[in-house]
Amino acid sequence: MEKLFINQKELLDLLYKTMAKASTVIPSDVKEALENCLKSEEEGSLSNMHLKTSLINLKMSEENDLFACPDTGYPLYFIRIGDNIELEGGFSNIEKLSQEAVAMVTADNKLRKTMVHPLTRYNPGTNVLQFLPKVEIKFDSKIDFLEITAIPKGGGSEIFGTFYRMLIPIDGITGIKKFVFDSAFHAMQTGKTCPPNIIGVCIGGTADLCMKLAKEACIIRPIGDRHPDKEIARMEDELVQDINSIGLGSMGFGGNCSVLDVHIEYAASHTAGLPVGFNAQCSISRRATARLLSNKKVEWRDSPDWFGRKNSE
Amino acid sequence: MNRIALPLDEERVRKLNVGDIVYFDGKIFTGRESFYIRAEEQGIFPPLDYDSINLMMHVGPVMEKKDGDWSPISLTPTTSIRMEKYAHHFIKKFRTRAIIGKGTMGDKTMDAMVETGCIHLCGIGINANVLAAHIKEVANVFFLDEIGPTEATWVLDVKDFGPFVVDMDTNGNNLFASINTNSQEKLKEIYQKHNIPVDYEFTPI
Numbered sequence: 001m002e003k004l005f006i007n008q009k010e011l012l013d014l015l016y017k018t019m020a021k022a023s024t025v026i027p028s029d030v031k032e033a034l035e036n037c038l039k040s041e042e043e044g045s046l047s048n049m050h051l052k053t054s055l056i057n058l059k060m061s062e063e064n065d066l067f068a069c070p071d072t073g074y075p076l077y078f079i080r081i082g083d084n085i086e087l088e089g090g091f092s093n094i095e096k097l098s099q100e101a102v103a104m105v106t107a108d109n110k111l112r113k114t115m116v117h118p119l120t121r122y123n124p125g126t127n128v129l130q131f132l133p134k135v136e137i138k139f140d141s142k143i144d145f146l147e148i149t150a151i152p153k154g155g156g157s158e159i160f161g162t163f164y165r166m167l168i169p170i171d172g173i174t175g176i177k178k179f180v181f182d183s184a185f186h187a188m189q190t191g192k193t194c195p196p197n198i199i200g201v202c203i204g205g206t207a208d209l210c211m212k213l214a215k216e217a218c219i220i221r222p223i224g225d226r227h228p229d230k231e232i233a234r235m236e237d238e239l240v241q242d243i244n245s246i247g248l249g250s251m252g253f254g255g256n257c258s259v260l261d262v263h264i265e266y267a268a269s270h271t272a273g274l275p276v277g278f279n280a281q282c283s284i285s286r287r288a289t290a291r292l293l294s295n296k297k298v299e300w301r302d303s304p305d306w307f308g309r310k311n312s313e
Numbered sequence: 314m315n316r317i318a319l320p321l322d323e324e325r326v327r328k329l330n331v332g333d334i335v336y337f338d339g340k341i342f343t344g345r346e347s348f349y350i351r352a353e354e355q356g357i358f359p360p361l362d363y364d365s366i367n368l369m370m371h372v373g374p375v376m377e378k379k380d381g382d383w384s385p386i387s388l389t390p391t392t393s394i395r396m397e398k399y400a401h402h403f404i405k406k407f408r409t410r411a412i413i414g415k416g417t418m419g420d421k422t423m424d425a426m427v428e429t430g431c432i433h434l435c436g437i438g439i440n441a442n443v444l445a446a447h448i449k450e451v452a453n454v455f456f457l458d459e460i461g462p463t464e465a466t467w468v469l470d471v472k473d474f475g476p477f478v479v480d481m482d483t484n485g486n487n488l489f490a491s492i493n494t495n496s497q498e499k500l501k502e503i504y505q506k507h508n509i510p511v512d513y514e515f516t517p518i
Contacts, residue, residue, distance in 0.1 A: 046437060046478060049437050049438065049476070050437050050438050051438075052438070053437055053438020053439075053440050053443070053476070054438045054439045054440070056438075056443070057438060057439055057440050057441060057442050057443060058439075060442040060443070061442060064442070066386070066387060066441075066442050067375060067386065067387040067441055067442070068439075069387075069389060069439050069441060070373070070374065070375045070386075070387035070388055070389055070441045071373070071389070071391070109375060109377055109386060112373065112375045112387075112463060113461055113462060113463050114373070114463060116461075121347065121460075121464075123460070123461040123463065123464070125461060125462075155391075156391075156392055156415070159392075160392070165515070166518070167515060167516075168516050168518060170516055171515055171516055174507070174508065174509055174513070175513075175515055175516075177507050177509060178504070178509050178513050178515075179515075181500060181503055181504070181509075185496065185497075185500055189489070189493050189496065190394070190416040190417045190489045190493070191415060191416045191435070192392055192394070192415075192416055194415075194439065242503050242506070242507075245499060245502075245503060246496050246499050246500050246503060247492075247495060247496050247499050248492070248496050249492075251415075251416075251435070251437075252416065252489055252492065252493075253492065254492040254495070254496075283439065284439050
């Protein structure tokens with residue numbers, strides 16, 4: 001594999017550009033899903049009006065470089081790095097560069113000044129404070145590029161759409177389904193999570209791994225993506241249908257389309273436990289992905305391959 | 314469709330019903346958590362004439378200062394239920410006639426609204442660019458240094474500002490009530506499909 005040496009300036013530039021783009025342009029799979037959702041809602045209904053208005057707004061954002069939604073929420077980065085890559089000064093600089101990039105994007109008014117100290121509520125106005133932006137890094141021997149996905153995750157979906165419960169094995173699949181249906185209902189009713197949502201579910205793992213995978217399932221997997229495990233994929237399809245049939249619709253206004261997709265991950269579980277995590281992503285599901293290739297070219301991608309399931313590319 | 318000139322009077326507000334779609338012209342003010350926490354716990358209110366500016370919007374706008382003047386970039390209502398604990402005190406004290414927010418609010422707010430004549434409206438669409446374009450002028454801002462631009466109280470002069478739908482009216486009706494009841498019933502059908510007993514209990518541990 002050819003070595004790829006990346007300057008800090010190059011990485012900073014890409015961290016900046018991905019976050020700025022993510023804030024203004026929603027990915028094509030999300031837009032298409034919103035358009036399909038609109039088709040399923042009766043003309044003149046509030047859900048129909050909501051989706052129409054939102055799609056017009058998104059077009060304005062794309063054309064005029066405006067916010068897709070002003071709640072740019074939590075700044076998150078997901079970075080995949082091939083073994084052939086070297087960063088000027090070492091990989092320990094990634095966190096610092098991510099902070100610099102987020103502060104710059106915020107200063108340029110492409111992220112709202114949202115992140116505050118949890119107790120004093122002090123707002124530094126940069127979105128950079130104690131562990132945020134959050135940076136997830138995966139090293140991957142099978143790739144020869146660096147892939148950045150920037151995701152500003154809105155507050156509504158995170159604040160009202162996060163649930164975790166430690167079930168036990170006897171609760172079984174019935175318990176899992178009950179937890180997921182109830183979580184979906186509570187999250188979406190009266191539009192708290194800005195439905196139609198993308199729902200992420202994780203079964204198994206430690207508590208932190210379970211929530212991390214539930215979150216990644218909803219924010220980073222593209223719409224239509226199915227888990228490689230056939231049974232999990234079947235459950236994803238089934239949950240889409242069942243949650244939609246609860247009928248909460250866009251913003252809880254009532255309707256046929258409440259979710260754009262459901263993604264499930266699983267992780268090994270302790271033999272005595274059955275943890276389940278639930279996380280929602282809002283209808284304005286934002287993410288931008290770019291790869292820095294071994295020839296130093298930047299390649300913008302429609303969707304990331306965070307779980308490395310398409311490594312043959 | 315209703316086009317309403319601000320400020321609102323009680324009589325006009327009491328004529329609006331859940332489901333009515335409304336656009337506003339005139340002056341509004343903004344606030345969210347910090348507004349209520351400071352008001353309730355420290356007695357600090359923005360020095361506004363609450364009779365002449367009586368529509369509050371729960372929102373954290375993105376603003377830009379250019380050549381000394383503020384202009385709006387983007388704003389969309391934020392979830393009102395977060396303010397449920399304190400909003401009813403404020404409605405009663407200042408006779409706020411309308412609150413714009415995301416979603417709806419609870420029983421305490423509803424009681425205050427029925428009593429004093431106030432409604433809640435929620436946005437239709439994530440409509441932030443359009444709403445920003447319908448702000449004629451940023452008339453004033455309070456507490457910018459103390460709590461920052463997202464939480465500060467902005468006084469905005471708006472025109473053709475909407476659409477919003479009335480979700481709580483002065484008769485005590487809530488737009489979401491029947492939708493939620495209907496969905497609760499459908500949820501039970503889903504339970505049945507998956508053999509989840511209605512009285513299912515997770516193993517107590």
